[in-house]
Amino acid sequence: MSFSGLPRLRFAPTTGLMALTLGLMACQPVTVPGSGGGEHTQPASAVGVLLTTGDQSRLLSTESSAHFSRDGGETYPTVTVDTTRTDQQMDGVGAALTDASAWLIQNKLSADARTSLLRDLFGTAGAGLDGLRLPMGASDFALTHYSYDDVPAGQTDPTLAHFSVEHDRAYILPVAQQARQINPGLKFMASPWSAPGWMKTTDSLIKGKLKPENYPVYAQYFRRFIEAYAQAGVPIDPVTVQNEPHAEPDNYPGMRVEAGEAAAFIRDHLGPTLRQAGLNTKIIGWDHNWDEWTYPLELLQDAGASRDLDGTAFHCYGGDVDAQSQVHDTFPGKNLYFTECSGGYWADNFADNLKWNTQNLLIGAPRNWAKTVLLWNLALDGNHGPHTGGCGDCRGVVTIHQDTGKVDRNVEYYVLAQYGRAVRPGAYRVSSATYNADAGTLQSVAFRNPDGSKALIVLNTASSPLTFKVKENGSSFYTTLPAASVATYTWTGMGSDAPAPTAPPLDAYTRIEAENYSAVQGIQTESSSDEGGGRDVGHTDGGDYLAFQRVDFGTGKGKGVDFRLASGAQGGTLELHLDAPDGPLLASVTAPGTGGWQTWKTLRADLQEASTGIQKVYAVFRDGGLNFNWFQFRR
Known part of the structure; x- marks a missing residue:
């Protein structure tokens, strides 16, 4: 040495x-x-x-x-x-709960072994996973090829009369539900590999394009899926429009979607459909490799589509991770996600895999603006399956041996856990x-x-x-x-001789932006189209709150509060409290639906209790249903 x-x-x-x-x-x-x-x-x-x-x-x-x-x-x-x-702001790390992964976990493990594995994957004492990607129908890692609306060849179903997620109730939804019980903050992303065959130019799940005349019904297909999963206790946070839109595999479901076609579908059909249904599910574009980063640029350049796009997603199978920054630098107001990379038995050196995955995914993806780092199959068996077409030697985050039920942690597990044990959602x-x-x-x-x-x-x-x-x-x-x-x-803290700096107080009588909170429970931020831009707070449920640590009321001559709110649903109630979420009530406002999640209105409320000096203020959502941009006390 x-x-x-x-x-x-x-x-x-x-x-x-x-x-x-x-x-x-x-x-x-x-x-x-x-x-x-x-x-x-x-x-x-x-x-x-x-x-x-x-x-x-x-x-x-x-x-x-x-x-x-x-x-x-x-x-x-x-x-x-x-x-x-x-x-x-980070959502976390995770993997894909494919049909194959869910089938193995539900059917090849005893109840106790299944619970133990899911705790190891989703508990903070294990890998601490906070995200699951769900294929909408079959991928290559499925026991059969299926969609949620399959009809005999030559037939169509424009009213979606045959739509059903019954297939998923056998083992995908039970595993997702149990994972969410272990980690209540678990976020689910959904991605389709193909529209139902009857909607496509090939009349098949294999290859082909979505027929333009079926854009409206395919948007309703997304809506029906999101609503069915929500009713089953598995809320879908974002959907991607198409998994790998520039791939048309010949032996498992896939669909070619060009950037202009994706933009038209989002702008004219999917975005309006989700808004009209009052769904907060975000829409994400691209969902393919780093090497074609001009596709997401073209997609985001469409103003109508961009309005409904939360951002774009990337896979690892071509190009370099710094392509994500090319997109971020051009559209800094849009989020970036990393959504797929698979380990495989073509690369079996643990040290090399540890370095590559850590360098490019765990470190590289977030340093290039990704909010998530999601790998491919959560679990596969000792024969690299089950799969129907596609990759024949992929590796899961864990391996479940069908004959014995033994579970092996693979290198991907350890990579994800280095993050999951230490970094929390919202970091x-x-x-x-x-x-x-x-x-x-x-x-x-x-x-x-x-x-x-x-x-x-x-x-x-x-x-x-x-x-x-x-x-x-x-x-x-x-x-x-x-x-x-x-x-x-x-x-924690700032080091032995460096006390934490005291943040300057927020002036109660000027606009206090929602994203300037010091603590939070349950909410998310998103890009705002309101005057002044920035970010607003959305995806709220009853009991969620924001805390503003230091709000300066001066001598306490306030008379009321203005709130800047939006709702694409029925609206909701927002309250301001002192000291704690259930502390003294400062003000309360009940907002109606405003006609859209980015359709903003300023609403006024009277001050219920005077306050002086520097105080801690909580903004509490009593029943969700609101987006929140700013508030300001009136003298």
């Missing part, structure tokens, strides 16, 4: 060298002298360490805690975390910049959780251990990461 690349430091004879050498043997802090020659002794903030190594000697291993202390200015390789620089990606390290050897991504805690994921791509420091607000800790390994570092 050579130290020739390390900076010169002052050590007491043997002591400093021994401390550094011991630190290099494991992922743990290294005691390093300060600039004045003496070791740091002041109190330090503890840092949790979760480690997975390329040699598999440690798999999600909880290592000795590191500790922050005042940074001494040493020129080690450094990862600097800056939580004042925030980027996208924001924050800045993490690397200095003084060889190019590419240390890669990182950092997040600030809704409770203020931080998570930093670092990958060492080198073939030898690397010692580096992590710095935040003038404090730092030293750690060594083994070769071809990934660690997740978690901490």
Whole structure:
């Protein structure tokens, strides 16, 4: 082991060298002298360490805690975390609950084994998955080829009289329901591989295009699916318009959709249909590879389609992850999702797979603006199936052996868990910049959780251990990461000598934007088309709330409150409370439906209780059904 690349430091004879050498043997802090020659002794903030190594000697291993202390200015390789620089809000990581995955989980495991596996996948003590992607009908990983409205060849069903999700009630919905019981915040995304064959130019689930005359009925097909799943307790958060629209496989369902066709379908049919039905389900475009990133640009350039598009999604099978930033930089107000990548037995080196998946997906996708990192099959069997066409050697996040019920965790499980155990839904990606390290050897991504805690994921791509420091607000800790390994570092606070800054108060008598909350329960933010742009708060349910930590009422001469609200449904009630969600009532407003989720109206309410000075204010949604952009007290 050579130290020739390390900076010169002052050590007491043997002591400093021994401390550094011991630190290099494991992922743990290294005691390093300060600039004045003496070791740091002041109190330090503890840092949790979760480690997975390329040699598999440690798999999600909880290592000795590191500790922050005042940074001494040493020129080690450094990862600097800056939580004042925030980027996208995260939904989380997950995988696809394909027909094959659900069938294995429901039918090839005992009830106890099934519960144990789902807890391991969706509990925070396991992989901590927060997202599931659901094929709308069959993909290649299905026992049969099917849609939700299959009729004999040559027949059609323009009224969707034969529409049914009964197929999914046997095993897909039960697994999804149980997963949601384990993780109530679990989000479901749905993607079709094909419209029903009778809607297409081939009269088949295989190949072909959607006939333009069937655009209206296909939009209703989406609506019926979303409503059926919601009634079954599996709410669909977004849908993608078409899985891999530039693929027409010859042995499993698929459908070719060009950008102009997708735009017309969204603009004239799917968007209006979901709005008229009062559904909050978001619409996402593309859902295919990085190498054709001009398709989502063309789609988003259509103003009508863009109005109904929450954003676009990407897969990993062609191109590079930085293509996502090409789209973000052109349309920064639109969200980005990463929705599919499959492991396979064509790549069976654990260390190489750990590095590639961490570098490109766990770190690369969020650093290039993705809100989600979703892999392909949640579970497959020992023969890489069941599948009907398509990939013959894909690997699931876990493997379920049909003959024994034994479950193997694959490398993809450990990659997802390095995030899922530490980062919560609603976290924001924050800045993490690397200095003084060889190019590419240390890669990182950092997040600030809704409770203020931080998570930093670092990958060492080198073939030898690397010692580096992590710095935040003038404090730092030293750690060594083994070769071809990934660690997740978690901490609260700002470091031992860096107290948390006090945020300036919000003036009660100027507009307080909804997205300026300091804490939240249940809601999501989305791009707003209201005057001034920015983001609004939507997807609200009864009991959801926002907290605004420091609202300055001055001498307390307020008379009322203005609210900026929108509703594409029947409307709802929004209340302002002091101190807690059930604290003293400041004001209440009941809004009717406004005719659209981005059709904004300003509503006034009287002040029920006067307040002075700086107070904590809660905005509480009593029955959901509202989008919320801002509020302002009137003098």
